[in-house]
Amino acid sequence: MAHEHVPQNPPTGSHAEAHGHPAAEHVHPTARTYFMVGAILTIITIIEVWAYYIPALVASRIFVPALLIMSAAKFVIVVMFYMHLKYDHKLFRSLFAGPLAIAVVTIIALLLLFGQLGDRLRG
Amino acid sequence: MTASAHAPAPAHVHYTTTGLDNRKIAIWAFIGSECMLFASLISTYLIYKGKSRVGPYPHEPWTNPLTGQTQAGILDIPITSASTFVLLMSSLAMVLALAAVQNKHIPKPTRGDRILGSSQLWLFTTALLGAIFLGFQAFEFTAFVNEGLTIKTNLFGSTFFTLTGFHGAHVTVGVIWLVTLLFIDRRRNLGPADALNVDLCALYWHFVDVVWIAIFTLIYLIE
Numbered sequence: 001m002a003h004e005h006v007p008q009n010p011p012t013g014s015h016a017e018a019h020g021h022p023a024a025e026h027v028h029p030t031a032r033t034y035f036m037v038g039a040i041l042t043i044i045t046i047i048e049v050w051a052y053y054i055p056a057l058v059a060s061r062i063f064v065p066a067l068l069i070m071s072a073a074k075f076v077i078v079v080m081f082y083m084h085l086k087y088d089h090k091l092f093r094s095l096f097a098g099p100l101a102i103a104v105v106t107i108i109a110l111l112l113l114f115g116q117l118g119d120r121l122r123g
Numbered sequence: 124m125t126a127s128a129h130a131p132a133p134a135h136v137h138y139t140t141t142g143l144d145n146r147k148i149a150i151w152a153f154i155g156s157e158c159m160l161f162a163s164l165i166s167t168y169l170i171y172k173g174k175s176r177v178g179p180y181p182h183e184p185w186t187n188p189l190t191g192q193t194q195a196g197i198l199d200i201p202i203t204s205a206s207t208f209v210l211l212m213s214s215l216a217m218v219l220a221l222a223a224v225q226n227k228h229i230p231k232p233t234r235g236d237r238i239l240g241s242s243q244l245w246l247f248t249t250a251l252l253g254a255i256f257l258g259f260q261a262f263e264f265t266a267f268v269n270e271g272l273t274i275k276t277n278l279f280g281s282t283f284f285t286l287t288g289f290h291g292a293h294v295t296v297g298v299i300w301l302v303t304l305l306f307i308d309r310r311r312n313l314g315p316a317d318a319l320n321v322d323l324c325a326l327y328w329h330f331v332d333v334v335w336i337a338i339f340t341l342i343y344l345i346e
Binding site: 034070083 | 333
């Protein structure tokens, strides 16, 4: 439990350390990195939409896995660079990754029980 | 702009047992819980996908019983792709707004530095792009209702409007939060001491963006 106003971790003069981030971990990317990340996200989105309009690709078995991988890549890039999880404290990573893992497992479990995946497995 | 680091600690920083600010822990815990909320909505959509007894359908053609005409799937990919791009760019503007607040104390000799360092410009851009995204969503919902798809029409309508409606509500809250920050910035210039308040809003905004990344692929692109 947190105790406000009680200097459990004495101040060391650094805002970074006051927020629990060792100074070395708390350097954020530059504006150039942010623009590059924005460009990468745009390119992936263009590829996704482009793939959607190629019937042969949509009919192929790689279409859905490819879209899921590209979507996951965009998700990870935003979380790591824009939400600064790559540079922030490990506790924040756990607070996000834990529930996210539960969420993904829940989706897969429900689909296996009731949905498309279950239908496929049952033949 | 060079790599940014936080400014000296403001006087009101509260030290905690974890060494982390309570508000930042709270927003990450909130975002974690929101992951599970959207997972339940997405899985409900996917479970009922393809199980509607009457049209309109998302991708498949359907025959309108009133007119007897066969119509294409109802989802409009070009429009949604544009709105997806708008939301992605709003995330870029948001992260630039946060960097501008964090680096307010650093001198900005060039015009480029001054543009990059204008927190008001980037907060306004983020809020504007968020509002444009909501405009796209309002357009899409209106078009669907005109084509005969409401929340009561079929399983697709119920799950689609619930999922995207919840997301739209989150975007609306984000836009209100951004406009509030913009007003505060105009009144008393947000500085490095306010960086955490902007960071909390930024985390929420980026989360709304990543949820849309998942929705766009799972609902719109995968048939």
